[in-house]
Amino acid sequence: MTENEANMISPDLPPDKQHLPTFMAAFHSDSFRNVLRMASQVAKFDSSVLLSGETGVGKEIIARYIHWLSPRSDKSMLTISCGALPETLLESELFGHKAGSFTGAIHDRVGLFEQAARGTVFLDEIGDISKTIQVKLLRVLQEREILRIGENIPRKVDIRTIAATNQDLDKAAAEGKFREDLLYRIRVVEIKVPALRERPEDIPPLTEHFVERLARRLRLPGLSLDRECLARFQKYAWPGNVRELQNAIEHAAIISGDGRIKLKHIPPQIAVEDNMLRRPWTGGLRPLEEMEIDYIRTVLQAVGGSRSRAAEVLGISQTTLWRKLKKTDGRNEAKE
């Protein structure tokens, strides 16, 4: 399969949109390919989409991709972080208000749903909205009309909604925290975005993509990454998903100085060989010896691999350090 074929998601898309935008062209996994396929199918319709998945998996860029492929792409996609605003502010932000309707409402305000006319509204962190806003949102989705705060004449809105969450909304609904009727409305189609650890084959192409992008942004044209780093990346659990990978590479690029990223430049929690996060759950209990060697490696990374400095930090002699490292094979990480 050629690179172009790999990037072609749906042959029935318009010719100018058959290839993925560069911001998300980096993947090899079938699971991510399915996500993109579903996204391109749903993009053609106005149905509400719910993107669910852990933090940093790429929900927002997929929302942008859906909008970009949709017939609404000549209008904007407006985003609101539902969890970031207090209830009254969020309400006025979404629906607008009439001047004088509350203290501080000096002018009429057009809400997001009206501003996004014929475009897309991206409701991020939808699980965080209060019961009051949930009722009002339901009205928008059902009736396609809004009421500005302080007004009683409904206004028609022509929008498409895409919502995102990293919470379990079925559980929230079962607990009475999220309205079930609203859940059905926002989840006409649900796209579950898999965590990075469930698609480790995407780590190399994503890494390459971020290295290329950073090389330009940081003006480090020779930016490169050791194979050893990549091997470690593929073993790590990435609780912060793609965002964490991107940040780890940026951190390493800066620390490296010359742009040649080695194991000692990547954040210590990722660099340690025996990573607790990717182990089967053992109730968090581990043998002391393992914890010790993990910690020794973390210190070694932190001091740039110098054994003498590490011994000093650990409060043991270099001979003891050497013995402890030798016992677990040394891993050739340290230099004298």
Ligand SMILES: Nc1ncnc2c1ncn2[C@@H]1O[C@H](COP(=O)(O)OP(=O)(O)OP(=O)(O)O)[C@@H](O)[C@H]1O
């Ligand atoms: N497939 C991808 N290709 C390129 N960059 C990606 C990809 N997936 C995610 N990213 C990048 O990773 C970062 C996190 O992505 P995004 O903000 O879309 O995640 P999210 O799922 O919305 O996270 P959160 O739940 O924390 O809001 C962004 O900088 C995004 O550009």
Ligand SMILES: [Mg+2]
């Ligand atoms: Mg997001």
